[in-house]
Amino acid sequence: MMTATNEILQAPTPRILVVGSLTPPDASDWLKGKLKELSDGVFTALERAGAACLFVEASSPNCVPDELLSEVDGLLVLGGGDADPACYGQAQVADTMYAINPAADHFELGLIRQGAIDDLPILGICRGMQLINIAFGGELIQEIGPGCHNGNADNSLMVSHPVLLAAGSRLHSIYDTSNLTIRSAHHQAVSKLGDGLAVAARAEDQIIEAIEATHQRWIVGVQWHPEDALAPAQDFDKLLDAFIGAAASIQTRQLSL
Template identity: 40%
Template sequence: MNGSEFARPIVGLTTYLQQAQTSVWDVHASFLPGVYIKGVTLAGGIATLLPPQPVDAEIAARVLDRLDGLIITGGKDVDPATYGHDPHPTTDEPARDRDAWEFALLAGALRRHLPVLGICRGAQLLNVALGGTLHQHLPDILGHTRHQQGNAVFSTSTVHTVEGSKLAGLIGETSDAQCYHHQAIDRLGDGLVVCARDTDGVIEAVEMPGHDFVLAVQWHPEETLDDLRLFAGLVEAARNHTTERVNLWPPPN
């Protein structure tokens, strides 16, 4: 039996790069809330952080060569210029270094069929990377702020999955989701399908049929680690991916 079948897969998680304060230090720093890391490790993976940095396709490829799965994490709004829109007054000042880094990692991951999980911003970035667009401020459309109440207070939404989707296979027909987003997917990116909406009809998850695991949710599963199903799904897909890669090495003559 191949020992790689039980190896803990290495999962890369993208991070913030901005001013941060700890003790007497107030510095420009890479960081990520520890709940993301805990979600990966509790699900059986090895977490490694991927801070924004100067990037090209070769750099992204070398990083991805060492990963079994990729999580695009939450954070600032994606730069509206990347999907051809002018910024809404409420849209964050863009973090273009992070946008470029994550677009490069995502493009490389999709080319090599690396398992990908997008979380909140990660769902929006996946959609934009594939040619889609975003609603920049949901209250303008829905008339309420329940998706993002502010002051770091998460709201609970009920999401309804699409029957037969990969997501439904992981979490069932409905699930309570911790939300903190004022933006959402508008026009769907190429190759993506909607796999969950909330009671307002907002797209809450998308996936890419035909791939082993490309799934992105608008909510924050890292905030409810008593339910590891999404992290476990990504880690299992990453484990399968690395097992297949080991079994294909060395390549046939």
């Protein structure tokens, strides 16, 4: 893994820009440690899949989205704290929100929107999925309440539960099944779906668990954490293989120009 701001990535292709806020303001030491643990799981899986990674800390990026994206073949947006409700036109009504970082929101949303314009493959995990939805004009439920999606009130304990993959979806094709058991810990979810997006998976309580772009764009967001240490590694590998395959196609297309 490389950590950089304005450096040009010099590494074998495909080249993946990984962005996330691992040190959001007012976050507890426990949360920062958990975000570091999960991000390490992402980097390990990407390296296992043969991708080169460039990581940018969204809390203090000090770089321009379009310049970063011009040097990579795909964008992966990590999980993290809650998005500022102002990003999707709401006032904050839930008192359970945490680690809000408007600067990181602005930067990551800019990357997603520019990446979509550039037709780059985009993968979002948990917060990353929610930001994809917001970037396309969608909205969130600020607090979904107790249920199957987290193990305790402060959203610090992951749980396993099944999701139903939508027939004909990209995720259904990737996993070749309609049912998947995933690991999650979230207290928010997609409400209004963004323009040009479709539901790719739901939980048993009908909460949206995955979204993806319609038509030919490779844009996928999963509400769960496939990088969690207790999640099946082969499930994450299948998802990353599809994502990296799409990124490799972008790199090949660029070289042919």
